[in-house]
Amino acid sequence: PRRRIPSPDIVIPPPPHPAPPPPGAGQTSPAAPxxxxxxxxxxxxxxxxxxxxxxxxxxxxxxxxxxxxxxxxxxxxxxxxxxxxxxxxxxxxxxxxxxxxxxxxxxxxxxxxxxxxxxxxxxxxxxxxxxxxxxxxxxxxxxxxxxxxxxxxxxxxxxxxxxxxxxxxxxxxxxxxxxxxxxxxxxxxxxxxxxxxxxxxxxxxxxxxxxAVPVRTTAPPTEPGVGRGVELGLTGLSQYTHTGRYPRYDGGGRAWCSPTSVRMVLAHWGRHPEPGATDWVDRSYDDPDVCHAARRTYDHRYAACGNWPFNTAYAASHPGMNAVVTRLGSLTDVEELVAAGIPVITSQSFADGELPGAGYQTAGHLMVVSGFTADGDVVAHDPAGRTNARVRRVYPRRAFETVWLRTRAELPDGRTLGGSGGVCYLLWPDDADSRQRHALARAGVR
The missing domain is CATH 2.60.120.260 (Galactose-binding domain-like)
Incomplete structure (x- = not known):
C-alpha cells in the first residue's frame, strides 16, 4: 500500500520540472471502482x-x-x-x-x-x-x-x-x-x-x-460540471505557521497537512475544540486549534499525523459530525459534493512542476478542494501555503485530477512515485440538508 509522507517537502527530489502527462498519456483505465x-x-x-x-x-x-x-x-x-x-x-x-x-x-x-x-x-x-x-x-x-x-x-x-x-x-x-x-x-x-x-x-x-485500484499513470479527463463557479467560504490555515511547534507530534507543523486540512473543514461547519481543550497550547501561538488537531490525530505507532482514519475519527469526535475515508472516481464526483456545500479533502502526490502553482513536490499531501473556477479549474485550500493568506490556490483541472487519481508516476530518471488513486475524506454534519445527503449518497456514503 502507498504510504503518505505528510510534509509536502519530504521527498527525494526528481529532475527539475518534469512536464505533466498530457491528456490520455500513460496507462489509463475507468474510474477506480x-x-x-x-x-x-x-x-x-x-x-x-x-x-x-x-x-x-x-x-x-x-x-x-x-x-x-x-x-x-x-x-x-x-x-x-x-x-x-x-x-x-x-x-x-x-x-x-x-x-x-x-x-x-x-x-x-x-x-x-x-x-x-x-x-x-x-x-x-x-x-x-x-x-x-x-x-x-x-x-x-x-x-x-x-x-x-x-x-x-x-x-x-x-x-x-x-x-x-x-x-x-x-x-x-x-x-x-x-x-x-x-x-x-x-x-x-x-x-x-x-x-x-x-x-x-x-x-x-x-x-x-x-x-480495486487500477495501476495507472493518469486518468480520463473530465469536463467542468455542476461545480463550475462554486466556491465555499473556507478560512485558510497554514501548516507552516506551526513549524517547530510540538515536534513530538510528527516533527511539528511542516508535517501537519492532514490535521490542518481537517481543521479548515471543521471550522467551515462551525466546529471547534471544546472549551479548555487547547489550554495546553502555548498562548503565544496563533491558531491553537491546529495544534489540537495534530495531537489528536497523531498515531503513536506510525509516528505521524497522516493516518487517514485517525483524521476522520478526530473530525467526528466533534458534536454532530460524521466523517469517512473513501475513494471517488473523478472530479465530477467532487464537483457534485462541492456544489452541495461539502468541501472534499484529497490525498495526492506529485513531482516538482507537475501541479502548476504549487511550488513544491510531495510523496503524499492532503489539501481541501473548496471550489471550482468558472473555467472548471480547482480552487484548493492548500495548507502548504506558507501563511494563512497564501493557502487559497487555483490549480489547473487536468493537472490536479492526474496527480490525485493516478496510482503511479514514472519520473524521467526511471524512479516511480505512488499515488492515492482518488482517496479523500468526507466530513458532514448530522443536520446536512437533503441536497447534501443526496450528493453523499451518489458518492456511496449514507
Missing part, C-alpha cells in the same frame, strides 16, 4: 453478533443509532508501548456479519466515528476473505481514543499472511498482478472501559471502503 459499506442504523448493528454490546439511542439524523457497551464479557491487561501505564480494562465486542465485497478488491480501509469518554477506548479489527478461499488473520487496525490520556492511540505493527498485509491504515493484496483479491470481510469492534465504569465507548458509525 470503490464500494463503501456503512453501519449507522439499528438494523445495521443488529445484523452483527453482539457480546456485551447493545444498540443505543439514535441521533438527530433520523434513523441513526449507535453501538454501546451493556456488560463486560472479558478483561484485558494492556501494556501501553508508548509510555502510559499498564492497566486493566474490561470489554464488550461486536462482530459484523460476513460482507461480500461489491467487486473483488485489492485494498480495504476502515473508518469509524465514536465517542470515548475518559476511561474508555475502542479497538478496530478486520478479517478479509481472499479469492483463494482462505481467510486472513484478524488484523488489528487501531487502538483508538479521542484523546491520549488513557491510551496512546496507535495503529498496529505491520501484519501479513503473505498474500495480504496491513500497513498502518490499509489492508491490501501484496501482489495485485498475481490475481489475488479480497472477496469479503468481517469487521470487529471491541469496546473497552476501566473496571468500575458504568459507561463505555459509543460507536455512531463504522465504514469499510473496498476498491
Amino acid at each position: 470503490a464500494a463503501f459499506r456503512s453501519w449507522t442504523t439499528a438494523a445495521d448493528w443488529q445484523d452483527g453478533t453482539a457480546a456485551g454490546t447493545v444498540v443505543g439511542t439514535g441521533t438527530p439524523a433520523g434513523d441513526r443509532a449507535s453501538l454501546t457497551m451493556a456488560a463486560a464479557v472479558g478483561e484485558e491487561r494492556r501494556e501501553d508501548p508508548f509510555g502510559l501505564l499498564t492497566r486493566r480494562w474490561e470489554y464488550a465486542r461486536w462482530t459484523s456479519a460476513f460482507q461480500e465485497a461489491a467487486e473483488p478488491a485489492t485494498e480495504l480501509v476502515v473508518s469509524w466515528n465514536a465517542d470515548t469518554p475518559p476511561g474508555t477506548w475502542l479497538r478496530v479489527e478486520v478479517r478479509a476473505r481472499r479469492s483463494d478461499g482462505a481467510d486472513t488473520p484478524w488484523y488489528r487496525l487501531a487502538d483508538w481514543a479521542a484523546d491520549d490520556r488513557d491510551i496512546s492511540p496507535a495503529s498496529a505493527a505491520r501484519q501479513s499472511d503473505g498474500p495480504t498485509a496491513v500497513a498502518t491504515d490499509t489492508l491490501a493484496v501484496t501482489e495485485p498482478a498475481s490475481g489475488m483479491r479480497l472477496t469479503g470481510y468481517r469487521l470487529r469492534l471491541t469496546l473497552h472501559r476501566a473496571p468500575g465504569h458504568t459507561t463505555g465507548p459509543r460507536v455512531r458509525r463504522a465504514g469499510v471502503m473496498t476498491s
Whole structure:
C-alpha cells in the first residue's frame, strides 16, 4: 500500500520540472471502482453478533443509532508501548456479519466515528476473505481514543499472511498482478472501559471502503460540471505557521497537512475544540486549534499525523459530525459534493512542476478542494501555503485530477512515485440538508 509522507517537502527530489502527462498519456483505465459499506442504523448493528454490546439511542439524523457497551464479557491487561501505564480494562465486542465485497478488491480501509469518554477506548479489527478461499488473520487496525490520556492511540505493527498485509491504515493484496483479491470481510469492534465504569465507548458509525485500484499513470479527463463557479467560504490555515511547534507530534507543523486540512473543514461547519481543550497550547501561538488537531490525530505507532482514519475519527469526535475515508472516481464526483456545500479533502502526490502553482513536490499531501473556477479549474485550500493568506490556490483541472487519481508516476530518471488513486475524506454534519445527503449518497456514503 502507498504510504503518505505528510510534509509536502519530504521527498527525494526528481529532475527539475518534469512536464505533466498530457491528456490520455500513460496507462489509463475507468474510474477506480470503490464500494463503501456503512453501519449507522439499528438494523445495521443488529445484523452483527453482539457480546456485551447493545444498540443505543439514535441521533438527530433520523434513523441513526449507535453501538454501546451493556456488560463486560472479558478483561484485558494492556501494556501501553508508548509510555502510559499498564492497566486493566474490561470489554464488550461486536462482530459484523460476513460482507461480500461489491467487486473483488485489492485494498480495504476502515473508518469509524465514536465517542470515548475518559476511561474508555475502542479497538478496530478486520478479517478479509481472499479469492483463494482462505481467510486472513484478524488484523488489528487501531487502538483508538479521542484523546491520549488513557491510551496512546496507535495503529498496529505491520501484519501479513503473505498474500495480504496491513500497513498502518490499509489492508491490501501484496501482489495485485498475481490475481489475488479480497472477496469479503468481517469487521470487529471491541469496546473497552476501566473496571468500575458504568459507561463505555459509543460507536455512531463504522465504514469499510473496498476498491480495486487500477495501476495507472493518469486518468480520463473530465469536463467542468455542476461545480463550475462554486466556491465555499473556507478560512485558510497554514501548516507552516506551526513549524517547530510540538515536534513530538510528527516533527511539528511542516508535517501537519492532514490535521490542518481537517481543521479548515471543521471550522467551515462551525466546529471547534471544546472549551479548555487547547489550554495546553502555548498562548503565544496563533491558531491553537491546529495544534489540537495534530495531537489528536497523531498515531503513536506510525509516528505521524497522516493516518487517514485517525483524521476522520478526530473530525467526528466533534458534536454532530460524521466523517469517512473513501475513494471517488473523478472530479465530477467532487464537483457534485462541492456544489452541495461539502468541501472534499484529497490525498495526492506529485513531482516538482507537475501541479502548476504549487511550488513544491510531495510523496503524499492532503489539501481541501473548496471550489471550482468558472473555467472548471480547482480552487484548493492548500495548507502548504506558507501563511494563512497564501493557502487559497487555483490549480489547473487536468493537472490536479492526474496527480490525485493516478496510482503511479514514472519520473524521467526511471524512479516511480505512488499515488492515492482518488482517496479523500468526507466530513458532514448530522443536520446536512437533503441536497447534501443526496450528493453523499451518489458518492456511496449514507
